[in-house]
Amino acid sequence: MTSPTDTTAHSHEELALLVxxxxxxxxxxxxxxxxxxxxxxxxxxxxxVIIGATAKSPSFLFSASGWRDxxxxxxxxxxxxxxxxxxxxTRNVDLSVGxxxxxxxxxxxxxxxxxxxxxxxxxxxxxxxxxxxxxLVNGLxxxxxxxxxxxxxxxxxxxxxxxxxxxxxxxxxxxxxxxAGFLGLGTxxxxxxxxxxxxxxxVVVAAGYFLQTARTGRELYAVGSDPDAAVxxxxxxxxxxxxxxxxxxxxxxxxxxxxxxxxxTVSSDAGTGIELQAVAAAVIGGVxxxxxxxxVWGAAIGAVLLITINRALPMVGISDFWQQALVGxxxxxxxxxxxxxxxxxxxxxxxxxxxx
Amino acid sequence: MTAxxxxxxxxxxxxxxxxxxxxALRSGALEARAGSIHALVGENGAGKSTLVKIVxxxxxxxxxxxxxxxxxxxxxxxAESKAAGVAVIYQExxxxxxxxxxxxxFMGRQILRRGRRIDNAAMYAEADRLFRGxxxxxxxxxxxxxxxxxxxxxxxxAKAISLDAKVLIMDEPTAALSGVEVERLFTVARQLRDxxxxxxxxxxxxxEVFSLCDTVTVMRDGACVDTRAxxxxxxxxxxxRMVGREVQDLFPKQATEVGEVVLEVENLxxxxxxxxxxxxxxxxxxxxxxxxVGAGRSEIARAVFGVDRYDSGSIRMKGAGIPPLNPRAxxxxxxxxxxxxxxxxxxxxxxxxxxxxxxxxxRNLTTAGLITRARExxxxxxxxxxxxxxxxxxxxxxxxxxxxNQQKVVIAKWLASEPDLLIIDEPTRGIDVGTKAEVHRLLSxxxxxxxxxxxxxxxxxxxLGMADRVLVVCEGRLTAEMSRAEATPERVMHAATASQEVAx
Numbered sequence: 001m002t003s004p005t006d007t008t009a010h011s012h013e014e015l016a017l018l019v020x021x022x023x024x025x026x027x028x029x030x031x032x033x034x035x036x037x038x039x040x041x042x043x044x045x046x047x048x049v050i051i052g053a054t055a056k057s058p059s060f061l062f063s064a065s066g067w068r069d070x071x072x073x074x075x076x077x078x079x080x081x082x083x084x085x086x087x088x089x090t091r092n093v094d095l096s097v098g099x100x101x102x103x104x105x106x107x108x109x110x111x112x113x114x115x116x117x118x119x120x121x122x123x124x125x126x127x128x129x130x131x132x133x134x135x136l137v138n139g140l141x142x143x144x145x146x147x148x149x150x151x152x153x154x155x156x157x158x159x160x161x162x163x164x165x166x167x168x169x170x171x172x173x174x175x176x177x178x179x180a181g182f183l184g185l186g187t188x189x190x191x192x193x194x195x196x197x198x199x200x201x202x203v204v205v206a207a208g209y210f211l212q213t214a215r216t217g218r219e220l221y222a223v224g225s226d227p228d229a230a231v232x233x234x235x236x237x238x239x240x241x242x243x244x245x246x247x248x249x250x251x252x253x254x255x256x257x258x259x260x261x262x263x264x265t266v267s268s269d270a271g272t273g274i275e276l277q278a279v280a281a282a283v284i285g286g287v288x289x290x291x292x293x294x295x296v297w298g299a300a301i302g303a304v305l306l307i308t309i310n311r312a313l314p315m316v317g318i319s320d321f322w323q324q325a326l327v328g329x330x331x332x333x334x335x336x337x338x339x340x341x342x343x344x345x346x347x348x349x350x351x352x353x354x355x356x
Numbered sequence: 357m358t359a360x361x362x363x364x365x366x367x368x369x370x371x372x373x374x375x376x377x378x379x380a381l382r383s384g385a386l387e388a389r390a391g392s393i394h395a396l397v398g399e400n401g402a403g404k405s406t407l408v409k410i411v412x413x414x415x416x417x418x419x420x421x422x423x424x425x426x427x428x429x430x431x432x433x434x435a436e437s438k439a440a441g442v443a444v445i446y447q448e449x450x451x452x453x454x455x456x457x458x459x460x461x462f463m464g465r466q467i468l469r470r471g472r473r474i475d476n477a478a479m480y481a482e483a484d485r486l487f488r489g490x491x492x493x494x495x496x497x498x499x500x501x502x503x504x505x506x507x508x509x510x511x512x513x514a515k516a517i518s519l520d521a522k523v524l525i526m527d528e529p530t531a532a533l534s535g536v537e538v539e540r541l542f543t544v545a546r547q548l549r550d551x552x553x554x555x556x557x558x559x560x561x562x563x564e565v566f567s568l569c570d571t572v573t574v575m576r577d578g579a580c581v582d583t584r585a586x587x588x589x590x591x592x593x594x595x596x597r598m599v600g601r602e603v604q605d606l607f608p609k610q611a612t613e614v615g616e617v618v619l620e621v622e623n624l625x626x627x628x629x630x631x632x633x634x635x636x637x638x639x640x641x642x643x644x645x646x647x648x649v650g651a652g653r654s655e656i657a658r659a660v661f662g663v664d665r666y667d668s669g670s671i672r673m674k675g676a677g678i679p680p681l682n683p684r685a686x687x688x689x690x691x692x693x694x695x696x697x698x699x700x701x702x703x704x705x706x707x708x709x710x711x712x713x714x715x716x717x718x719r720n721l722t723t724a725g726l727i728t729r730a731r732e733x734x735x736x737x738x739x740x741x742x743x744x745x746x747x748x749x750x751x752x753x754x755x756x757x758x759x760x761n762q763q764k765v766v767i768a769k770w771l772a773s774e775p776d777l778l779i780i781d782e783p784t785r786g787i788d789v790g791t792k793a794e795v796h797r798l799l800s801x802x803x804x805x806x807x808x809x810x811x812x813x814x815x816x817x818x819x820l821g822m823a824d825r826v827l828v829v830c831e832g833r834l835t836a837e838m839s840r841a842e843a844t845p846e847r848v849m850h851a852a853t854a855s856q857e858v859a860x
Contacts, residue, residue, distance in 0.1 A: 029497070212474075213473040213474050214472070214473070214474065215464070215466050215468070215472075215474060218455075218459060218463065218466065218474065219463070219464065221452070221454060221455060222452050222455060222459075222463050222464075224454075225452035225453060225454040225455055226450060226451070226452050226453065228450060229450035229451065229452055230452075232434050232450055233463055233464055234433075234434065234435035234438065234464060235463070235464050288454070292452065292453070292454035292455075293454040
């Protein structure tokens with residue numbers, strides 16, 4: 001037998017360009033990435049919705065309150081969507097954020113009532129820490145329990161809400177019990193931009209920067225992309241998952257304070273059901289529900305889109321039922337689009353390989 | 357011919373490993389020297405993979421010596437072996453599909469710039485340098501998703517180099533590669549050898565072993581049989597040592613009368629998996645489907661049974677066409693399919709033996725749409741006892757049984773439907789020797805009673821011992837068909853490894 005695979009003499013050129021090298025310049029690549037990104041496409045949808053609603057009723061955008069509400073209303077959901085995104089990226093889900101938000105919103109009110117004169121910044125800190133602690137409980141249960149996060153956080157959703165019901169009973173925290181300076185946060189604007197929106201924007205930028213440029217951030221993606229491979233790589237999988245839940249809890253805690261400042265009234269059902277909106281915002285924003293891909297930018301735009309659609313539809317005269325159905329259709333469309341695109345890509349690659 | 361230094365970088369001797377009662381490795385041995393490529397050959401199940409996993413830190417050995425650079429080691433995790441400079445490139449690498457190839461190489465130890473931020477530019481440059489050094493063209497920025505197996509292996513190799521691994525173990529890396537890709541891999545491997553790394557190369561293809569390696573170790577039945585310089589041995593000699601026993605004794609095969617055609621497959625095609633597959637199976641005949649792991653045998657079987665889709669071709673049972681993608685129609689037409697992964701696909705492990713056995717014939721057991729346990733037990737009883745399934749009661753949950761007994765329950769399940777054709781994928785994988793013989797006896801008996809059997813097996817002795825006719829699959833094509841008399845280990849192996857590029 002002659003050795004047919006003796007290739008030492010082969011030149012590199014002959015060694016098959018199995019994958020074409022990239023010939024694009026950095027700027028071309030950047031433009032292409034942005035153009036093809038999911039974030040851009042849902043941003044365009046958002047702009048279209050705003051244009052549509054404004055055409056129907058110009059005050060939707062071109063009035064002081066219209067502009068303010070456009071940015072202010074989604075602020076709370078943006079915070080939750082960022083936390084949810086980080087958790088979903090690790091191939092988990094956090095359904096307890098609505099209850100965490102309820103607990104911390106009520107906690108915020110109680111702090112102002114029970115500790116008169118407490119600085120606002122301290123209230124923020126306590127609420128964020130409380131949220132982080134509740135998130136830590138989720139993380140520990142998921143990390144050590146070997147039970148899917150869906151089940152664990154569904155359980156803590158009820159437990160945290162139960163704690164709040166026991167604690168608050170039928171009592172309310174009303175606007176008159178909170179200092180005016182704090183409530184002012186809900187309406188204050190800097191250069192026409194609401195302060196709470198600025199807060200959410202800072203969180204989005206910080207979280208996005210962290211996920212892109214920190215080792216820990218990239219490891220979150222790795223864990224969600226293939227948990228078994230992550231173990232083989234020697235990554236601290238459990239610690240990363242727990243960390244994601246702590247972050248999600250802390251941001252839900254922050255959202256609780258925002259809730260109190262924005263609405264002024266906190267009852268024991270604050271934030272009920274908002275966890276599903278947070279998941280929906282992430283999914284619409286292109287965060288893969290099975291982990292490993294997606295950005296907080298997308299989730300934040302998704303949150304704004306979700307809220308804006310809900311506000312715009314009544315103006316166009318669409319009934320409540322159809323509003324809900326439309327949001328549902330949007331979620332399903334987002335997931336179907338993902339599936340179709342990835343299946344088509346995989347098939348293309350296999351066929352291309354077959355022809356080599 | 358022997359290259360490299362005298363000091364063995366990696367040295368294992370007398371290593372053993374058991375899983376419960378199954379002995380996977382009796383006396384494994386392996387040496388790898390710097391600047392040398394060492395081949396490890398042996399049949400499926402000879403213990404090569406177990407040996408590799410011990411070196412990689414996936415398993416811990418039960419006994420024996422394991423030296424790295426002359427120092428005894430005992431790896432408890434893959435991270436430990438990696439830190440010690442051992443890298444394993446698996447047949448199917450595990451990468452993060454959603455991340456770029458560069459991130460896959462550097463995950464967990466990314467290059468950092470000021471403020472502990474990841475320095476993407478530096479990582480892309482380093483990845484590019486690694487790929488250039490390997491002589492391959494891969495865009496460092498592309499996602500790992502959709503990379504061919506060959507390219508995934510290159511990524512793993514690049515990772516090993518960036519970790520400065522001194523020992524590289526390639527576990528059947530060429531099994532799923534095309535000819536061009538194999539050449540590229542070999543160029544890379546030679547280059548790594550010349551850099552003074554020690555390489556262990558596991559392969560079934562002898563032409564590859566002879567063109568690439570300088571030393572060869574043969575394993576059989578969990579033990580190292582022989583280690584030689586490649587210049588001092590020949591292909592027939594290696595095959596002899598690999599097989600090394602009389603297959604006839606182990607597989608008492610009844611003579612059967614071959615009847616009319618039961619299954620007729622014509623020009624079956626599925627993009628990317630198999631091409632132009634045509635064959636027949638007759639009553640009373642065991643047809644062995646041989647070939648390397650990943651050649652497309654299971655995929656063909658799954659397509660015939662209607663589980664997987666195919667693009668063109670036809671399947672007929674006893675002359676009548678079978679619609680694609682419809683396992684229920686296939687069962688109705690008299691097919692039975694016992695998949696390779698019993699726990700996942702063949703058995704409801706939480707259910708009782710009786711429920712499992714009765715599951716395919718439920719419709720015949722119902723009264724007004726309802727099933728009673730008594731009826732199930734009545735129907736399942738004879739089959740289980742015939743197979744000597746050792747469970748105390750039919751009510752026992754299937755998951756508590758041994759692998760051998762589980763396999764028998766799966767067989768019983770399908771036999772209860774009295775099929776004309778039985779397709780069985782790796783009938784004895786993971787089963788102890790005693791039960792193996794029982795499964796073989798059973799298959800032979802069934803054929804004797806006139807059942808047509810299509811048996812997929814990676815164990816050469818099993819194919820040669822059991823099959824009346826052997827079909828060999830290589831890279832998705834049937835490359836040979838031979839009668840029982842014609843089939844020898846050499847001929848089957850040759851056909852299974854004869855890719856078109858080699859034939860040139």
